[in-house]
Amino acid sequence: MTLDEFVSLSAALTGYPAATLKPQNDPQQISETLFAELSLASNNIPAAQLDELTQVWNSISATPPPSLPAAVQVKIIENLAITRLAQNIIYLWFFGTWYDLAKNPNSFTSPNIDHVVSPLAYTNGLVWGEMGAHPMGYSVGEYGYWANIPTLPQIN
Amino acid sequence: MDNSTKQYDAVIVGGGWAGSALAYRLASANKKVLVLEAGIAIDGLVTNPDENQLVTGNRAEFMNDFFMAMAKTPESPYVQNYNAPRPAVLDIQPIPPFTLNNPAQLPAGAPPPATIDCADPKTSIDKGYFIQRGPVPFGSTYERRGGGTSWHWLGTSLRMLPNDFKLKTVYNQAVDWPIGYEDLSDYYDQAEFEIGVSADVDEQQIHGITFSEGYVYPMAKIPATILDNTMDAGLADQTFDGSSLKVTGTPAGRNGVPNQMKNGEFYDNGRRQCQGNTNCTPICPIQAKYDATVTMAKALMTGNVDIIYQAVATNITLDMTTMEVTGVEYKTYETTGGPCTGTFTATGTKYIVAAHAIEAAKLLLMSNTQIPAGVANYSGQVGKNLMDHPMYLGWGLMPKPVYPFRGPLSTSGIEGTRDGAFRSERASFRIEIGNEGWNWPGGAPYNQVIDMVSPMPPDQSGAPTVGIFGTALRQSIQSNFTRQFRIGFLIEQLPDADNCYIVPSKTCFDNLGVPRPEIYYDFDVYTMEGFKAAAAATDFIFNTLGVENNTGVPVGNGGVFEYEGVKYYAQGAGHVMGTHRMGTTRDDSVTDANMKSWDHDNLYIVGCGSMPTTATSNPTLTMTALAFKAADAIIQSFA
Numbered sequence: 001m002t003l004d005e006f007v008s009l010s011a012a013l014t015g016y017p018a019a020t021l022k023p024q025n026d027p028q029q030i031s032e033t034l035f036a037e038l039s040l041a042s043n044n045i046p047a048a049q050l051d052e053l054t055q056v057w058n059s060i061s062a063t064p065p066p067s068l069p070a071a072v073q074v075k076i077i078e079n080l081a082i083t084r085l086a087q088n089i090i091y092l093w094f095f096g097t098w099y100d101l102a103k104n105p106n107s108f109t110s111p112n113i114d115h116v117v118s119p120l121a122y123t124n125g126l127v128w129g130e131m132g133a134h135p136m137g138y139s140v141g142e143y144g145y146w147a148n149i150p151t152l153p154q155i156n
Numbered sequence: 157m158d159n160s161t162k163q164y165d166a167v168i169v170g171g172g173w174a175g176s177a178l179a180y181r182l183a184s185a186n187k188k189v190l191v192l193e194a195g196i197a198i199d200g201l202v203t204n205p206d207e208n209q210l211v212t213g214n215r216a217e218f219m220n221d222f223f224m225a226m227a228k229t230p231e232s233p234y235v236q237n238y239n240a241p242r243p244a245v246l247d248i249q250p251i252p253p254f255t256l257n258n259p260a261q262l263p264a265g266a267p268p269p270a271t272i273d274c275a276d277p278k279t280s281i282d283k284g285y286f287i288q289r290g291p292v293p294f295g296s297t298y299e300r301r302g303g304g305t306s307w308h309w310l311g312t313s314l315r316m317l318p319n320d321f322k323l324k325t326v327y328n329q330a331v332d333w334p335i336g337y338e339d340l341s342d343y344y345d346q347a348e349f350e351i352g353v354s355a356d357v358d359e360q361q362i363h364g365i366t367f368s369e370g371y372v373y374p375m376a377k378i379p380a381t382i383l384d385n386t387m388d389a390g391l392a393d394q395t396f397d398g399s400s401l402k403v404t405g406t407p408a409g410r411n412g413v414p415n416q417m418k419n420g421e422f423y424d425n426g427r428r429q430c431q432g433n434t435n436c437t438p439i440c441p442i443q444a445k446y447d448a449t450v451t452m453a454k455a456l457m458t459g460n461v462d463i464i465y466q467a468v469a470t471n472i473t474l475d476m477t478t479m480e481v482t483g484v485e486y487k488t489y490e491t492t493g494g495p496c497t498g499t500f501t502a503t504g505t506k507y508i509v510a511a512h513a514i515e516a517a518k519l520l521l522m523s524n525t526q527i528p529a530g531v532a533n534y535s536g537q538v539g540k541n542l543m544d545h546p547m548y549l550g551w552g553l554m555p556k557p558v559y560p561f562r563g564p565l566s567t568s569g570i571e572g573t574r575d576g577a578f579r580s581e582r583a584s585f586r587i588e589i590g591n592e593g594w595n596w597p598g599g600a601p602y603n604q605v606i607d608m609v610s611p612m613p614p615d616q617s618g619a620p621t622v623g624i625f626g627t628a629l630r631q632s633i634q635s636n637f638t639r640q641f642r643i644g645f646l647i648e649q650l651p652d653a654d655n656c657y658i659v660p661s662k663t664c665f666d667n668l669g670v671p672r673p674e675i676y677y678d679f680d681v682y683t684m685e686g687f688k689a690a691a692a693a694t695d696f697i698f699n700t701l702g703v704e705n706n707t708g709v710p711v712g713n714g715g716v717f718e719y720e721g722v723k724y725y726a727q728g729a730g731h732v733m734g735t736h737r738m739g740t741t742r743d744d745s746v747t748d749a750n751m752k753s754w755d756h757d758n759l760y761i762v763g764c765g766s767m768p769t770t771a772t773s774n775p776t777l778t779m780t781a782l783a784f785k786a787a788d789a790i791i792q793s794f795a
């Protein structure tokens with residue numbers, strides 16, 4: 001998988017525009033950092049799984065936007081051979097976390113290789129902004145901001 | 157640094173909260189003070205800044221470790237130190253049989269009980285520092301490094317109620333304190349100034365609490381969250397069991413807007429205003445929240461304080477004729493996993509143990525070479541009466557968004573339930589309103605997002621499952637997380653010398669060879685009735701507010717117990733009390749009301765362990781007031 005393929009696939013999986021995930025100028029290099037997890041040997045990603053996800057994505061990525069989610073649903077999400085890896089891409093973006101592919105992410109069986117990718121991957125996790133908040137431990141708010149109703153990001 | 161030859165006015169064991177407060181007070185009165193701190197130093201907080209401290213830590217490193225931790229527990233920013241170990245919440249597991257009135261049976265899914273193997277201290281400590289004997293595991297933790305447990309406190313700084321000091325007299329329960337509210341009132345003012353508490357005097361005048369003429373808190377109350385206001389709108393006129401459910405702002409040791417004090421000056425502690433990082437426990441990234449390093453820094457600035465880190469007190473020695481303390485022996489080490497590098501003795505005129513309720517009791521009981529029962533233990537009460545505010549959590553979804561995960565972890569609570577006639581039958585409680593959604597009970601946001609994206613298969617296996625993604629996922633996150641909230645009940649516990657106590661283990665040791673705390677702990681009917689009332693209050697509050705009740709098994713479910721056929725999941729509050737209680741006689745208490753040992757004229761024991769009963773207020777403001785009271789007595793004793 002290439003970085004571009006990763007970003008376009010990520011956009012389809014997260015519901016965020018590719019330009020939000022990988023802005024023109026990203027000094028924090030978030031997409032690069034997250035993408036690197038796919039080639040990290042210690043993550044034990046079966047090569048066939050990554051290949052299949054790449055191929056499937058390339059076969060549907062040109063689908064016109066209105067029908068793309070349905071294609072992703074059928075070809076990726078419902079395809080048990082690759083859905084777990086696709087889910088991990090969602091977690092990379094929403095949490096900055098990699099979960100051991102060999103178990104359910106909500107299972108704490110150990111040993112496992114669950115890990116936070118980096119402090120920046122954590123503080124850039126999308127889940128926080130989605131709910132109108134900020135990463136726990138990382139706020140740029142002004143004193144008292146919490147008394148006001150936040151604006152949630154637009155979902156298209 | 158070897159200070160063993162220098163003579164001090166006072167030697168303080170523990171450079172945490174109480175130790176810093178005492179060091180600062182004594183040093184300000186020109187006393188020469190030595191602090192022995194078991195853990196590692198905080199950057200800059202050393203006697204001589206040019207000196208090369210062996211190991212140090214700082215806030216930026218702690219933040220980095222916190223960001224990188226998968227489980228963001230209170231301990232996650234702070235690495236374990238095998239030479240001054242501390243307990244961790246992840247290690248709290250049920251102990252079979254898990255209640256007195258329940259057969260030996262583990263809750264479903266719990267791992268089998270591990271026999272404690274302490275042959276190798278490090279691997280053993282990794283599985284949990286405490287030797288838990290139960291029947292209920294003790295759920296609270298603490299920190300052993302410069303600043304102590306103030307690194308993970310939340311900031312709640314409520315005063316005790318006048319009736320809290322008189323539980324025996326008013327409700328015929330447990331014991332009275334040897335002092336009353338009026339004896340502490342001035343010290344509360346001083347403690348609130350030192351910590352820097354933000355609150356509103358008018359709002360805090362409940363259950364008979366009074367303030368000195370013209371008193372204002374150092375800073376104005378912290379603004380309420382949308383959740384607080386939503387709860388107040390629905391509950392202000394409601395009562396439960398005769399108690400008002402009105403929501404009020406919680407006094408907090410975090411920086412708000414300075415008030416003009418009684419003396420005309422605006423309060424200023426030089427630290428930043430709270431930015432609402434929603435991370436007060438386990439670590440405030442910007443030190444808007446008070447911690448004891450603030451006070452220790454001021455103590456060191458006086459030039460009257462020396463501090464030795466990586467110095468674990470292990471023995472208090474006595475003159476067997478005068479029964480006065482003659483010295484404190486301590487062990488040193490160079491690295492947090494390395495061997496002991498020596499044993500030294502610190503000497504002074506007065507000695508103060510401020511090592512946290514559990515470690516202080518352990519130290520006194522370990523110092524038993526001359527008297528078998530241990531130092532300061534004529535009453536037999538040292539280590540006994542271990543108490544906490546065991547917590548009941550209720551959680552659900554509000555009908556409308558309340559936007560959690562914003563602002564300090566808690567800004568308001570319900571205090572009406574803290575006192576009433578019911579206290580002659582059952583424990584009282586205060587209700588803390590949490591601004592962090594289901595983070596505590598439900599591992600939010602992680603666990604719920606995972607339930608959406610990778611639902612757990614029925615057989616709990618690792619098999620892949622089909623979940624939601626894209627726009628549907630984003631909509632679910634917005635609708636679920638903006639409505640999440642939890643409440644937590646801090647439940648009163650009574651002293652129980654027979655069933656709740658800590659002793660130094662005879663078989664399990666840390667890496668320095670120091671005994672680990674062995675803990676016996678249980679809940680009596682009074683407290684369990686408090687849990688039952690908390691569950692009923694949760695139902696009432698949630699019904700009144702139209703909340704979808706999701707209360708179930710919390711992620712941290714080690715504190716499970718059964719009462720009248722119902723399972724409850726107690727959480728630790730971190731409020732460890734009772735282990736060296738003060739009182740009016742030498743027969744049933746460890747110290748007098750000045751926290752001076754009844755047995756040894758030059759020994760003081762100060763901390764939340766001094767508290768004879770728990771009340772329902774988070775204890776550390778009161779502990780700070782007590783530390784200042786002890787400091788005054790010590791200063792006067794020199795005169």
Ligand SMILES: Cc1cc2nc3c(=O)[nH]c(=O)nc-3n(C[C@H](O)[C@H](O)[C@H](O)COP(=O)(O)OP(=O)(O)OC[C@H]3O[C@@H](n4cnc5c(N)ncnc54)[C@H](O)[C@@H]3O)c2cc1C
Nearest residue numbers: 170172173174194300304305310311312469730763774776
């Ligand atoms: C998660 C959490 C949240 C909390 N939130 C609140 C809150 O909101 N409000 C509130 O009132 N309280 C709160 N508390 C409680 C508060 O943190 C403690 O009451 C307070 O820190 C106790 O102070 P202390 O000085 O007795 O102990 P500590 O602050 O723990 O200091 C003891 C010091 O002694 C040192 N020491 C231990 N053994 C030895 C030895 N043998 N030799 C030398 N030194 C030794 C330790 O390293 C430590 O530095 C919370 C606690 C926790 C865990």
Ligand code: SF4
Nearest residue numbers: 430431433436440564
């Ligand atoms: S809300 Fe944030 S800034 Fe405020 S005290 Fe808590 S952690 Fe510190």
